[in-house]
Amino acid sequence: MKIVSVEAIPINLPFREPVSDSWGKYHSSNHGIVIVRSENGDYGAGEIALAWFGGAHALCQEVNERWAPRLVGLEVGDITRGCTIMDGFCAFSKRHLLAKAGVEMALWDLWGKQTGLPVHRLLGGKLRNTVPLTGGISMGTVESMVEVACRKAAEGYKELKLKVGLEEQTDLETLKRIRKAIPDSIRIRVDVNMAWTSAKHAKRLIDEMVHYGVQIVEQPLPSEQLKDLAWLREHTEALILIDEGVWDAEDAKRHLESGAADMLHLYISEAGGIRESRRIFELAGLYRQDCTIGSMPEGRIGAAASAHVAAAMPNLSRHASDIRGFTGYAEDVTVEELLIIHGELHVPDKPGLGVTVDWDQIEKLRVKP
Numbered sequence: 001m002k003i004v005s006v007e008a009i010p011i012n013l014p015f016r017e018p019v020s021d022s023w024g025k026y027h028s029s030n031h032g033i034v035i036v037r038s039e040n041g042d043y044g045a046g047e048i049a050l051a052w053f054g055g056a057h058a059l060c061q062e063v064n065e066r067w068a069p070r071l072v073g074l075e076v077g078d079i080t081r082g083c084t085i086m087d088g089f090c091a092f093s094k095r096h097l098l099a100k101a102g103v104e105m106a107l108w109d110l111w112g113k114q115t116g117l118p119v120h121r122l123l124g125g126k127l128r129n130t131v132p133l134t135g136g137i138s139m140g141t142v143e144s145m146v147e148v149a150c151r152k153a154a155e156g157y158k159e160l161k162l163k164v165g166l167e168e169q170t171d172l173e174t175l176k177r178i179r180k181a182i183p184d185s186i187r188i189r190v191d192v193n194m195a196w197t198s199a200k201h202a203k204r205l206i207d208e209m210v211h212y213g214v215q216i217v218e219q220p221l222p223s224e225q226l227k228d229l230a231w232l233r234e235h236t237e238a239l240i241l242i243d244e245g246v247w248d249a250e251d252a253k254r255h256l257e258s259g260a261a262d263m264l265h266l267y268i269s270e271a272g273g274i275r276e277s278r279r280i281f282e283l284a285g286l287y288r289q290d291c292t293i294g295s296m297p298e299g300r301i302g303a304a305a306s307a308h309v310a311a312a313m314p315n316l317s318r319h320a321s322d323i324r325g326f327t328g329y330a331e332d333v334t335v336e337e338l339l340i341i342h343g344e345l346h347v348p349d350k351p352g353l354g355v356t357v358d359w360d361q362i363e364k365l366r367v368k369p
């Protein structure tokens with residue numbers, strides 16, 4: 001059974017609440033939905049997630065004009081061959097990994113639908129039915145962050161993740177207040193997003209944060225400071241989780257070899273898809289290390305792909321993943337919802353990625369040229 005078409009469609013997913021950063025305020029997130037069709041009319045769906053930085057239109061056009069003619073004619077299930085073709089297009093820009101992830105996801109979805117098997121079966125079988133998630137606490141006033149922490153704890157999240165790094169006294173005060181407000185059994189992680197630059201300064205802050213129950217520090221220093229990250233890992237009690245430093249398996253290898261990470265936080269989109277994500281997990285496994293999965297944030301299609309990988313990898317960390325970004329969108333393009341119950345994401349079990357495209361939603365959210 002051959003593939004007869006590959007089409008990438010740019011869409012905007014509207015946020016429930018506008019998202020702000022230092023560049024502005026955003027009401028929607030720019031994505032591409034990839035539809036791969038086979039001779040019998042079956043389809044597979046994937047998602048190109050670009051966060052809110054935009055550019056899906058140009059990336060989709062490139063997939064449609066340059067990639068699709070090379071992929072049409074492949075046998076359904078020829079994932080490795082498809083990836084090898086796309087690797088050629090990804091050689092000069094990591095941004096193309098996002099497009100590769102979207103197309104590759106669609107290839108897995110189509111293969112699963114045709115074989116009647118969920119993607120986690122195609123990856124070797126499901127090791128868990130649910131994936132623990134962090135309860136996310138974005139930056140705000142101390143009061144609002146404490147309030148969100150209490151709400152997430154009440155919803156059943158066992159691990160909370162706070163964004164820190166702007167103002168250290170406020171960070172410490174917030175942590176202290178949150179620690180007092182939630183049960184001791186709930187773990188706390190901080191995400192520094194590379195905001196600190198000195199290893200010694202970072203050590204001083206982490207030592208204080210450990211005192212408030214912080215177990216994991218995500219990307220405390222810029223990703224190129226591998227020696228400093230390795231030093232920090234040796235000289236603090238917290239586990240160092242690498243996020244910004246790891247896109248693909250080459251990045252993972254660099255961090256593992258230099259001893260800069262206790263764990264890796266990978267993204268299906270940044271890695272360039274399901275197959276490359278599995279490579280990162282397996283590479284980390286050789287170093288006896290675990291991984292968690294992040295969120296770009298993908299919508300439900302990308303989140304479903306992340307859930308299948310999480311379900312099938314033996315070294316998914318017992319610490320929580322972040323596959324929850326899809327909850328921030330007011331609308332999406334699948335018929336099915338993804339379930340989060342008591343802080344755990346339920347892994348879809350239907351064939352392929354386990355989600356069905358809502359074609360009316362694609363038309364409604366499509367970016368007009």
Ligand SMILES: [Mg+2]
Nearest residue numbers: 191193218243
């Ligand atoms: Mg992060």
